[in-house]
Every structure is written in C-alpha cells, then in structure tokens.
Amino acid sequence: MGGSNRKLTEADSFEGFQNNRYFRQLILPGVGEEGQKKLAHAKVLVVGTGGLGSPVLYYLAAAGVGTLGIVDDDRVDVTNLQRQILHWEKDLGRGKTESAGEKLRAFNSTLTYHLYPERLTEGNAETLIVNYEVVVAAVDNRETRRILNQTCYRLGTPWIDGGIREYSGTVTVYVPPRGPCYECIHRTHAARPASPIPLLGALPGVIGSIEAMEAIKLILSIGIPLTGRVLMYDAWAGRFEEFIPAENPGCAICSQAGE
Amino acid sequence: MAGVVTIKIFASLLHWAKEPQVQIPLEGPTPLQSIVEGLRIPEEEVAVVIRNGKQVKLDIEVEPGDTVSLFPVIDGG
Numbered sequence: 001m002g003g004s005n006r007k008l009t010e011a012d013s014f015e016g017f018q019n020n021r022y023f024r025q026l027i028l029p030g031v032g033e034e035g036q037k038k039l040a041h042a043k044v045l046v047v048g049t050g051g052l053g054s055p056v057l058y059y060l061a062a063a064g065v066g067t068l069g070i071v072d073d074d075r076v077d078v079t080n081l082q083r084q085i086l087h088w089e090k091d092l093g094r095g096k097t098e099s100a101g102e103k104l105r106a107f108n109s110t111l112t113y114h115l116y117p118e119r120l121t122e123g124n125a126e127t128l129i130v131n132y133e134v135v136v137a138a139v140d141n142r143e144t145r146r147i148l149n150q151t152c153y154r155l156g157t158p159w160i161d162g163g164i165r166e167y168s169g170t171v172t173v174y175v176p177p178r179g180p181c182y183e184c185i186h187r188t189h190a191a192r193p194a195s196p197i198p199l200l201g202a203l204p205g206v207i208g209s210i211e212a213m214e215a216i217k218l219i220l221s222i223g224i225p226l227t228g229r230v231l232m233y234d235a236w237a238g239r240f241e242e243f244i245p246a247e248n249p250g251c252a253i254c255s256q257a258g259e
Numbered sequence: 260m261a262g263v264v265t266i267k268i269f270a271s272l273l274h275w276a277k278e279p280q281v282q283i284p285l286e287g288p289t290p291l292q293s294i295v296e297g298l299r300i301p302e303e304e305v306a307v308v309i310r311n312g313k314q315v316k317l318d319i320e321v322e323p324g325d326t327v328s329l330f331p332v333i334d335g336g
Binding site: 048050052053139140141142163164167185186197199230234236242243246 | 273279280306307309313315328330331333335
C-alpha cells in the first residue's frame with residue numbers, strides 16, 4: 001500500500017523515501033507527521049543487546065527513533081542464537097554492540113547509533129544515561145537494574161524494565177519522581193546466583209516488543225503508560241495479567257526523588 | 260465462611276507445584292504461608308505475591324474467594 005513496494009532508486013528524494021518508509025505510522029492517530037518528528041529527534045539508550053535488546057532495538061530503529069545508544073560488554077556466543085536475533089552465526093565471538101550496530105545500520109541507515117561496548121556500572125551509569133531521554137533495560141541481572149533505577153531516579157529519566165524466565169515475562173515503566181520504583185517492588189528479593197535461564201526465543205520477542213512500544217508511547221506522550229502497574233505474561237497459559245505494586249513510603253530512592 | 264482460594268503459579272515455581280492454577284478449599288481465613296508450604300513451593304523462591312490484583316507480602320491470611328498469584332524472580336534478559 002502507498003506505492004512503497006519497490007526499492008529506493010537515486011531518482012527518489014530522501015524525503016519521499018522517508019514518507020514511504022514510515023507511511024503506516026504517519027497515517028496512525030497519535031503519531032502522524034508531528035509524532036514522526038518527535039521520534040526522529042528522540043534519544044533512547046538501550047542497555048543490553050541480548051534476547052530483550054534485540055527486539056527492542058529492531059522496533060525502535062524500525063519506528064525511526066533518531067538516536068539509539070547501545071550498551072553491552074558481551075560477545076556473541078553460540079548459545080545466544082536461539083533468542084538474540086540481532087546476532088547471527090557469522091558474528092560468533094564478535095562484540096555484541098558491533099554486531100548489533102552493523103545489523104541496525106543496514107536495517108535503518110538514516111539513524112544515529114552510538115555504541116558503548118562496556119558494562120553499565122555505578123561508575124559510568126550517569127555518564128551513559130544523561131544524554132538520553134528514555135532508557136530501556138534489556139539486562140539479565142538485578143544489580144544492573146538497581147543501578148539503572150537509582151541513576152534514572154536521580155536524573156529524572158524514565159526507564160522501562162523487562163524480565164523473562166522460562167514461560168513468564170514482565171514489563172514495567174518507571175517515570176521519576178513517581179513511585180513505586182524498581183526497589184519498592186523487588187526489595188524483598190534475595191539475589192540469585194547467575195545461571196542460564198531456560199526459555200524459548202519467542203518470549204523475549206514478546207516482552208522486548210512491549211518494551212519498545214512503551215518507549216515509543218513515552219516519546220510521543222500518547223496512550224496510557226505502564227506506570228504504577230506491572231504487566232505479567234504467562235506464555236504457558238497464554239494470558240496476560242497486571243497487578244498494582246505495593247508502595248514503599250520509606251523508599252530511599254523514589255520517595256525522595258521529587259524533593 | 261467456607262469456599263475456595265485460587266492460586267496461580269508462575270514460571271519456575273511450577274517445578275514444585277506442577278499445576279499452573281489450583282483451587283484450594285478453605286474453611287475461613289488461612290495463612291498463605293501454609294498454603295504455599297502445602298504446594299511444596301520453597302518460600303524463598305516466591306519473589307512477588309499478588310492478592311486480588313495488588314501486591315502483598317507472603318505473611319498474610321487469605322480468604323475464600325481470593326485469587327493469589329505467586330511469581331519467582333523474573334530477571335532474565
């Protein structure tokens with residue numbers, strides 16, 4: 001539809017190409033030309049390029065988010081291939097940000113990609129996050145989420161968290177200074193020893209896609225953000241549920257964020 | 260008042276409970292911890308407890324008619 005089924009030629013204007021490329025969202029209420037401009041000017045940091053990070057990055061690039069920061073210090077391993085669809089057989093042993101950057105540049109060459117082949121730590125979190133307006137967490141451990149939570153609440157940067165395990169996934173959006181924050185919801189959890197999490201690749205496909213959608217909603221200020229609620233996906237039973245997390249009035253992070 | 264409590268069990272907690280959803284007859288208010296113990300789910304594996312759509316702690320009493328969801332830590336990526 002829209003005359004967009006042919007390849008770009010030199011005779012095509014860049015503007016015409018872009019209008020065709022984003023045609024289906026340019027005609028979508030809530031996006032349109034104004035929204036597309038917002039997306040083009042948006043800067044999103046995606047932390048992790050694995051099972052969740054792959055669909056997050058693909059869909060943010062597909063939508064035309066102008067600047068994407070990509071953080072990951074890992075290298076592509078053969079066990080990644082069943083779910084981390086940004087990385088292919090030819091990438092084995094390669095740095096994940098480099099592998100991701102190559103695919104994304106081929107996928108949407110009109111965007112700006114900043115690659116950070118490093119681990120997000122307490123030492124570099126603020127430097128990495130400060131230039132971005134939204135952070136999407138696609139990480140596999142609690143410690144990095146805690147660092148993201150603390151830093152994003154300190155900077156006032158919205159962040160989106162996704163998690164996966166076996167046949168279940170979860171998504172939540174945190175918009176500082178509003179609580180409850182990640183620490184409120186998960187404060188009772190004991191740290192788990194790192195071990196391979198059993199799952200099928202389609203699970204992070206679902207959860208990462210929801211994270212990307214929530215990021216786009218935040219950029220465009222449309223819809224109802226998934227804040228103050230936790231969405232749970234039960235793939236085994238084929239159902240979604242959501243719950244209202246308990247507030248923690250004494251939370252050291254979000255109870256002081258607005259002060 | 261007698262009735263049933265519905266317990267929904269997610270992700271790795273199914274290693275112990277076997278069934279994703281069970282209904283347990285109750286005579287009245289009952290400690291949730293005893294129900295979880297009866298399902299053979301180790302308490303330390305339960306990270307988030309939801310009763311009727313709201314997050315609660317494990318040391319509550321549940322009543323006939325309640326729906327309780329039990330989640331482990333879902334922190335993979």
